[in-house]
Amino acid sequence: MSIRTVTFDAIVVGGGGAGMRASLQMAQSGFRTALISKVFPTRSHTVSAQGGITCAIASADPQDDWRWHMYDTVKGSDYIGDQEAIEYMCSVGPETVYELEHMGLPFSRFENGRIYQRPFGGQSKNFGEGGQAARTCAAADRTGHALLHTLYQQNLKNGTQFYSEWYAVDLVRAGDGKVAGVIALSIETGEVVFFKSRATVFATGGAGRIYSSTTNALINTGDGVGMALRAGMPAQDMEMWQFHPTGIAGFGVLVTEGCRGEGGYLVNKDGERFMERYAPNAKDLAGRDVVARSMMMEILDGRGCGPNGDHVMLKLDHLGEEVLHSRLPGICELAQTFARVDPVREPIPVVPTCHYMMGGLATNVDGRAIRLSGGHEGEDQFIDGLFAVGEAACVSVHGANRLGGNSLLDLVVFGRAAGLYIEEALRQGMEQAEPSADDLDQAMSRLRRWDASEKGESVADLRRELQETMQNHFGVFRKGDLMAEGVNKLADLRERIASARLDDKSQAFNTARIEALELDNLLEVAEATALAAQGRTESRGAHSRYDYPDRDDENWLCHSVYDPKSGKLGKRQVNFAPRTVETFQPKVRTY
Amino acid sequence: MKVSVYRYNPETDREPWMEDFEVDTGGRDLMVLDVLAMIKERDPGLAYRRSCREGVCGSDGMNINGRNALACVTPLSEAAPGVLEGRKPLVIRPLPGLPVIRDLAVDMGIFYEQYEKVQPYLINDEPAPAIERLQSPEERAKLDGLYECILCACCTTSCPSFWWNPERFLGPAALLQSWRFLADSRDRATEERLDQLDDPFSLFRCRGIMNCVSVCPKGLNPTRAIGHIRSKLLERAV
Numbered sequence: 168m169s170i171r172t173v174t175f176d177a178i179v180v181g182g183g184g185a186g187m188r189a190s191l192q193m194a195q196s197g198f199r200t201a202l203i204s205k206v207f208p209t210r211s212h213t214v215s216a217q218g219g220i221t222c223a224i225a226s227a228d229p230q231d232d233w234r235w236h237m238y239d240t241v242k243g244s245d246y247i248g249d250q251e252a253i254e255y256m257c258s259v260g261p262e263t264v265y266e267l268e269h270m271g272l273p274f275s276r277f278e279n280g281r282i283y284q285r286p287f288g289g290q291s292k293n294f295g296e297g298g299q300a301a302r303t304c305a306a307a308d309r310t311g312h313a314l315l316h317t318l319y320q321q322n323l324k325n326g327t328q329f330y331s332e333w334y335a336v337d338l339v340r341a342g343d344g345k346v347a348g349v350i351a352l353s354i355e356t357g358e359v360v361f362f363k364s365r366a367t368v369f370a371t372g373g374a375g376r377i378y379s380s381t382t383n384a385l386i387n388t389g390d391g392v393g394m395a396l397r398a399g400m401p402a403q404d405m406e407m408w409q410f411h412p413t414g415i416a417g418f419g420v421l422v423t424e425g426c427r428g429e430g431g432y433l434v435n436k437d438g439e440r441f442m443e444r445y446a447p448n449a450k451d452l453a454g455r456d457v458v459a460r461s462m463m464m465e466i467l468d469g470r471g472c473g474p475n476g477d478h479v480m481l482k483l484d485h486l487g488e489e490v491l492h493s494r495l496p497g498i499c500e501l502a503q504t505f506a507r508v509d510p511v512r513e514p515i516p517v518v519p520t521c522h523y524m525m526g527g528l529a530t531n532v533d534g535r536a537i538r539l540s541g542g543h544e545g546e547d548q549f550i551d552g553l554f555a556v557g558e559a560a561c562v563s564v565h566g567a568n569r570l571g572g573n574s575l576l577d578l579v580v581f582g583r584a585a586g587l588y589i590e591e592a593l594r595q596g597m598e599q600a601e602p603s604a605d606d607l608d609q610a611m612s613r614l615r616r617w618d619a620s621e622k623g624e625s626v627a628d629l630r631r632e633l634q635e636t637m638q639n640h641f642g643v644f645r646k647g648d649l650m651a652e653g654v655n656k657l658a659d660l661r662e663r664i665a666s667a668r669l670d671d672k673s674q675a676f677n678t679a680r681i682e683a684l685e686l687d688n689l690l691e692v693a694e695a696t697a698l699a700a701q702g703r704t705e706s707r708g709a710h711s712r713y714d715y716p717d718r719d720d721e722n723w724l725c726h727s728v729y730d731p732k733s734g735k736l737g738k739r740q741v742n743f744a745p746r747t748v749e750t751f752q753p754k755v756r757t758y
Numbered sequence: 759m760k761v762s763v764y765r766y767n768p769e770t771d772r773e774p775w776m777e778d779f780e781v782d783t784g785g786r787d788l789m790v791l792d793v794l795a796m797i798k799e800r801d802p803g804l805a806y807r808r809s810c811r812e813g814v815c816g817s818d819g820m821n822i823n824g825r826n827a828l829a830c831v832t833p834l835s836e837a838a839p840g841v842l843e844g845r846k847p848l849v850i851r852p853l854p855g856l857p858v859i860r861d862l863a864v865d866m867g868i869f870y871e872q873y874e875k876v877q878p879y880l881i882n883d884e885p886a887p888a889i890e891r892l893q894s895p896e897e898r899a900k901l902d903g904l905y906e907c908i909l910c911a912c913c914t915t916s917c918p919s920f921w922w923n924p925e926r927f928l929g930p931a932a933l934l935q936s937w938r939f940l941a942d943s944r945d946r947a948t949e950e951r952l953d954q955l956d957d958p959f960s961l962f963r964c965r966g967i968m969n970c971v972s973v974c975p976k977g978l979n980p981t982r983a984i985g986h987i988r989s990k991l992l993e994r995a996v
């Protein structure tokens with residue numbers, strides 16, 4: 168089978184914040200770089216990020232220190248964030264935020280002309296001793312939009328070569344396992360092309376669509392993680408899914424934590440500000456896992472609001488029209504459009520909603536994908552030619568629970584770091600892996616399978632069933648027997664999806680084919696999530712089990728590593744060796 | 759309720775046509791995008807773009823009962839009077855004025871090209887400080903109503919001047935972005951930017967018809983931005 172090949176020094180799959188920060192770095196280096204994205208880059212999910220990018224630029228508080236931010240992030244991660252990576256992110260952060268500003272990002276401002284910072288959950292001063300910190304840099308409540316458009320504009324300026332509306336189908340690997348590029352499909356024409364390159368960067372974002380209720384865009388189907396798992400590569404900490412406290416009930420659309428940062432709070436049906444009971448100090452700005460669980464307890468204890476008692480309320484009206492319209496204009500718009508309430512007058516009905524994938528492809532600080540075999544401890548080995556950044560990666564700065572505003576920082580810090588590393592590696596003569604015709608053929612097998620399908624179930628039905636399974640069996644609270652049932656359902660779904668049908672085989676703008684290919688990836692991510700959740704027999708961060716309610720540092724102060732070949736869960740050491748500060752030792756985590 | 763959708767598949771259709779679907783919404787005031795998703799479950803071949811489903815990514819601009827809008831934030835009750843109650847069909851067509859690739863997906867190429875022409879990025883070659891460049895809240899406030907554009911093309915494809923001169927008139931979206939950078943206290947390329955617009959077509963084809971303002975789903979006002987640039991150009995001329 169012959170296939171057109173285009174050759175680059177590096178390709179980036181994904182045009183969100185992480186992908187475009189990486190491509191920008193490489194475009195500036197002069198190496199031939201292509202960015203492949205299944206949507207026009209500014210339509211990537213990063214555009215939805217609202218509240219801001221957390222970083223100790225010492226604007227709101229001139230005393231602020233990146234080490235305090237580091238402490239908060241380690242604590243937030245429930246101690247399975249890698250301290251070397253967190254140290255890197257928090258210390259390099261200010262430089263990357265200033266770069267964004269110099270690129271033109273329209274941050275909101277304080278009177279003195281510096282970047283506006285707002286309080287966000289889990290942020291403290293002086294290693295948890297000095298009260299709430301305001302550390303989240305914001306462009307009103309449209310920070311992701313401002314960031315993504317700014318990065319797109321800079322990529323235009325620097326001549327990045329875009330392949331917009333191209334869909335990456337699978338990795339191409341040479342016989343020895345080295346990554347040689349990807350097979351991708353032009354959505355507009357249906358043409359299939361081999362993108363051959365020395366470095367392949369996955370910046371494919373999250374996979375919130377494995378759940379039926381999510382804040383994530385419809386395109387967040389975990390394609391990068393899915394492609395890697397299919398290629399037999401491992402994924403780390405996949406049980407760790409963040410449920411955001413404030414998804415608009417019934418719609419999943421997010422209202423930012425910045426609402427609580429600006430002074431909003433949650434109330435139950437009695438009008439009680441219940442977070443005072445669960446987190447006496449931080450209250451509504453405790454870690455997201457803590458707030459989401461508290462909300463669920465209120466609901467389960469019969470103090471939820473509405474006719475079905477299935478949500479709580481986010482109260483904002485006391486902040487006044489002026490603050491709401493200047494600081495949270497997008498939230499006012501969303502609340503009106505979806506919940507049909509005006510937050511200036513009424514509270515917004517909210518419920519914990521699937522939001523963020525803390526797990527993903529394990530990488531080091533340079534974005535290099537780590538190869539692990541089950542149960543492996545010790546020295547990392549790398550997958551030649553493959554890199555991952557952003558939500559698809561697990562570097563891991565978020566551990567078991569991400570702090571608000573830390574994802575955008577993760578995107579730009581590690582997108583840039585990967586770009587810098589690849590630039591240097593290319594200069595040092597990084598080699599191109601040479602796949603055989605068979606290798607290419609293998610990477611095309613999925614396309615062939617769908618195109619040959621005639622009978623079987625429909626993609627939409629299977630997707631719905633998969634999402635409901637995840638929602639019902641792997642939600643905020645988890646239980647062994649319920650998860651075992653879920654795992655069985657997924658095994659059944661795997662067989663049925665393998666023989667599902669694609670009706671439409673046409674070439675031009677065939678979105679049915681894309682949705683079919685996405686379904687395969689949803690399944691891979693869902694299964695990794697399920698097996699990892701079942702395997703981690705403790706409660707930590709976002710992973711909360713009725714049958715194992717306590718954190719178990721003796722056995723589980725480690726990353727979980729899901730091996731798709733055996734279906735088994737292994738462990739990997741957490742890095743406790745930052746370079747310039749002392750290790751933050753695990754403590755009981757309270758807010 | 760009845761939904762009438764524009765169909766065109768270049769591989770099988772010689773001409774575009776309208777297909778009618780009967781959809782049971784149970785009387786709920788769904789978003790138009792939800793209705794399209796229901797149709798797509800029955801006919802997976804229906805092509806349209808969507809991503810965020812909350813009005814921030816700009817993917818699903820389309821023409822709904824004669825008006826350009828984002829399907830994901832247009833409830834049936836706002837599509838047109840009578841649609842929600844089933845008294846009138848919901849009529850969905852692609853954005854006008856751009857070539858159709860398939861069904862509701864249009865070729866946005868020319869729209870993006872016009873955007874690129876205005877150099878939509880900050881230009882400032884002065885050495886940057888070690889921290890951010892300072893900007894007062896008042897200076898920053900000048901960017902409100904400009905930077906929020908999501909490039910959905912609802913405005914540009916409703917502009918008669920653009921229909922007539924899509925290659926030469928930049929269109930409201932691109933001009934709004936041009937002003938976004940002209941208005942930025944940090945930008946240093948005012949003259950260069952104005953030089954580029956100073957011809958009879960790029961900007962001066964705007965006839966102030968204001969279609970762009972009335973359709974913008976983000977409530978932005980390209981006409982006003984065009985007015986600001988126009989005055990700058992005229993000021994310069996005297």
Ligand SMILES: Cc1cc2nc3c(=O)[nH]c(=O)nc-3n(C[C@H](O)[C@H](O)[C@H](O)COP(=O)(O)OP(=O)(O)OC[C@H]3O[C@@H](n4cnc5c(N)ncnc54)[C@H](O)[C@@H]3O)c2cc1C
Nearest residue numbers: 181182183184185205213218219335372557558572574575
């Ligand atoms: C509603 C919401 C609000 C948020 N607010 C904040 C916030 O205030 N602060 C914060 O720090 N974080 C926030 N987050 C989290 C943060 O926005 C995301 O984690 C982050 O944007 C992910 O960026 P990314 O670059 O990794 O991926 P994305 O922005 O999701 O981009 C993924 C890219 O990959 C491409 N892609 C995927 N699969 C393929 C394929 N098969 N072929 C080709 N291309 C492909 C897509 O086209 C897209 O360009 C928020 C998240 C949500 C859901």
Ligand code: SF4
Nearest residue numbers: 917964965967968970
């Ligand atoms: S005001 Fe100008 S840009 Fe807007 S629709 Fe009218 S002619 Fe077009």
Ligand code: SF4
Nearest residue numbers: 907908910911913974
């Ligand atoms: S100005 Fe408004 S209508 Fe025009 S592209 Fe931007 S957001 Fe869309």
Ligand code: FES
Nearest residue numbers: 809811815816830
């Ligand atoms: S789907 Fe993003 S704007 Fe409608």
